[in-house]
Amino acid sequence: MWIMRFAATKEYMMTVTSEHPAWSAISTGQKQEFRRDVRRKRLVSHLLVVPLLLFIAVLFIGPILVMLSRSVENPELRAGLPVLAQSLEDWPGEALPDAKIFRALANDLSNADLRPERAAAARRLNYEVPGYRTLIMGSARKIGRMQDEIAADPKATLIGLDPRWGEMPYWHALRRAASPVTAYYLLAALDLKVDDSGSVVRTEPEQRIFVDILLRSLWVSVVVTTVCLLIAFPVANFMVVAGPRMRVVVLLSILLPFWTSLLVRTSAWIVVLQREGLINDILTGLSLVSDPLELIFNRFGVYVAMVHILLPFMVLPLYSVMQGIPPSYMRAAASLGARPVQAFWRVYLPMTLPGIGAGCLLTFILAVGYYITPALVGGAQDQMIGYFIAFFTDTRLNWGMASALSFILLSCILALYIGLGRYVGIGRLVGIDK
Template sequence: MTAISEPIKSRDAATLDLRHRATERARRVRALALVLPLFIFLFLSFVMPIVVLLRNAVYDPTISQLMPHSSALLTQWDGKGLPDEPTFAALAADLASAYKAKTIAQIGTRLNYELSGIRSKVIASGRKASEVTQGPYKDAMLGIDSVWGERGTWAVLKRSASPYTSFFVLSALDLNLNQDGALTTTPSDRAIYITIFVRTLTISALVTVATLLLGYPVAYLLAILPTRTSNLLMILVLLPFWTSLLVRTTAWFVLLQDQGIINDALRYLHLTNAPLPLIFSRFGTVVAMTHIQLPFTLLPIYSVMKTISPNYVRAARSLGAGPFLAFWKIYFPLTVPGIAAGCLLTFILCLGYYITPALVGGPTDQMVSGFIAQALNGENNWGKASALGAVLLFATIVLYFVYNRLVGIDKIRFG
C-alpha cells in the first residue's frame, strides 16, 4: 500500500507544481499587461525624444545628400592646397543641380553655420554654375566667386561631407575646428554659450536656495500646527497650482514694473524717490521663479516632517538641550532627506525655465532654454538646438552623479 501511494504522491506534487507555475506565469502576464501601456507611453514621450535629440546633435546629412559628387571626391582630398580639377567639376555640377532643384538655399544655410556670410555667395554661385557648360571648372568657379579659392571653405565642405558632425556640439561649448582640423576656442566676441550655461546653473542655484529658506519654516509650521489649521494653510500653498505658469509670471510682470504696485508702494512710503529696476533684471527673474517653485521644495520637506515624532525633541529637551540645540542636533538632520528631495527637484526644474526669464528677465538673464527656442523658431537650426539640449542634459546627469556622490541619492525621501 505504501509502495503504491508514493508514486501517486509524487504525481500530485508534480501536478501541483505545474499548476503553481502556470498561475505565476498568468499573474506575471497580467501584471505586464497592466504596466505595458505606461512603458509604451514613457518610451514614446520620454525616451524617443531624447534619442532623437542626441541624434540631431551629431547628425546633419544636408551636404552629403545635396552635394553627393563633391562629398565623394572630398573624402580623397588631403586638405592641403586646393582640390583638383575633378572636384571643382563636381562642385559646379552639384551647385547647378541644387539650383535647378531649388535646394541651393539649404546648402548655403548649412555652410553659413560655420562660414558667416557665405549663404548669398553659394546661392549666386549655384545660379552662375548652371551656366557653365565646359571646363576648366576650377578657373570657372574661381571666377564666379573667390570664396572657392579659400582652403577654409573646402575644409568646411570636407567636414560637412560626412552626415555625422561634431560642429554643433563643439559650438555649444564655444569650440570649433580650424581649417587644419585642430580644436580651437571661439573668439571672445562670439563665445556666449559657456556663459549662458553658467548663468542657467547660477539662477537655478539661487532659486533653489531661496525656496529652501522660505519653504523650510512654512513646512515646519504646517507640520506642528493642528490639522484643521495646517489644512487651511496647505490650501494657500497649493493655490498657485490652480493657475498656469504663464498667468503667474504675467502677474509678477505687472507687480514689478516701474509703475507697478511694489514701486508705487515704495514711493508712497517715501522709501525711494525713483522706481527701482525690479523688472527685466536678475532680481525679478529669481523672485518670479522662486514663487513658482516654492511648493516643489516645500512639499517634500513637509511630508518628511510629518513622519518625525515630536518625542525626539522632547527627549533632547528633557536631557538639558536648549530649543535651538535640540532642533539643530535632533530635528534638522531628520529632515535632510526631504530637503535633498525638494532641492534636487527644484534645481532640475529650474534648468529648463523659458517663459519666466523671457517675460521678467533682461537680456543678461536669459537661460539656455530661451536660446534653444531661438534656434528652433528663429533660425530653424535643429542641430544647434539639439546640441544645446544635449549639453544641458549631460550637465544635469553629471550634477546628479556628483550629488549622489556627496549626499547620496538613497537619502532622498518624499515622505
C-alpha cells in the same frame, strides 16, 4: 491536509535560502517546485511592468534620443550637394581640390532639382564660415550660363566666378560638412570649434556666449533653489504644527499658483514690480525711496518671479516628510539634555533630508530649463539657456544647435544627480535608504 502542509512548507521555504542550514532538510521535489513557483511569479511581475516600460520608452525616452541625435546629425551637404560630398571623401585637404571635385561642385550647383536641399546645405555651411550661403546661392544662379566654360576648365571657371572658391577655409568647411556625423554643434555649445588643421580650439572672443549662458542658468537656478528652501522650510514646519484650519489655509495659498496660468502669473509680476507698480508706490508713499526702483526687466525680477512660481515644488516634498516625523523625537532629545538648536541640527534636520533633497532636485531641474519667466521679466543679460534653445528651434530653425544645447543641459543635470548619489546618497535623499 496535504495542501495545508504543502503551503506551510512553501511559506517556510520562502524564509530560507540555499545558504541557510535548513535548506538541506527540504526534499528535492519541493525545492524544484519552489524554484518553478518563484520563476513563474517573477515572470508575471515582469510582464506586468512591460506596458509601463513600453509607454516610457515610446513617449519619453524615444523622443529624447531622437532630439539628442540631432546634435550630431549632418545630412544637409549630402542632400544638397551629393556628388560633391561623395567626391570629398578621397580629398586629403592639403591643397585645393583637382578639377574632378570642382566639376562635381559645378554639377550640383547647376542641378535645379536640388534647389531646396541646396538652400539647407548653404545655411549649414554658413554656420561654419559666415558668408557661405551667399557664395553657394550666388554661384548657383550664375553657373547655368557657363556650361561650356565648366566643361573646359571647371576649376578656373569657378574661381573666376568667385575668388572664394580658391581659398582653403571654404573647402575645409565643405570637407567637415560632408561627414554624416559632426561634432560642430556640441563644440559650438561649449564655445569651441575645429580649425582648418583639425584641432579643437576656442571660438573668437565675440562668439563665446554659450558657456556664459550655461553658467548663468546654473547660478540663477542655484539661487532660486536656495531661496525657495529658506522660505519653504519654516512654511512647511508651520503647516505641520498648525491646526487643521490654518493648515488648510496655508496649503490652499501654496497650491493657488497651480490654478493660474504660468503666463498670467509672470505677467502679474510685471504689473507689481514696474516703476509705477504697487511695490514702488508703497516705497515712495512711505518716503523710503526718492525715486522708483528698477525691480523689473533685470535679475531681481527673475529671482522674484521664479521663486514665487517654484516655491510649491519645495514646500510640498518638505511637508510630506515633516508630517511623518513623530514629535516625540524632539521631546526625547530635550529629555536627554539637548538644547532646542542642538536637537534641531542633530535630530530634526537629518530626518528632513529626504524632503530637502527631493525639493531641491525638483526645484533646480525645473528652474534650470525655465524659458517664459526670464524672457518676460528679465533683461537681455538675464536670459537662460531655455531661451536660446527655443530661439534656435523656432527662429533660426537650427535643430542641431538646439539639440546640442539641450544635450549640454541634460548632461549637467545628470552630473548633479550622479554627484549627489555618490557623495550624499540619492537613496537617502529620496527616502529609500534610512
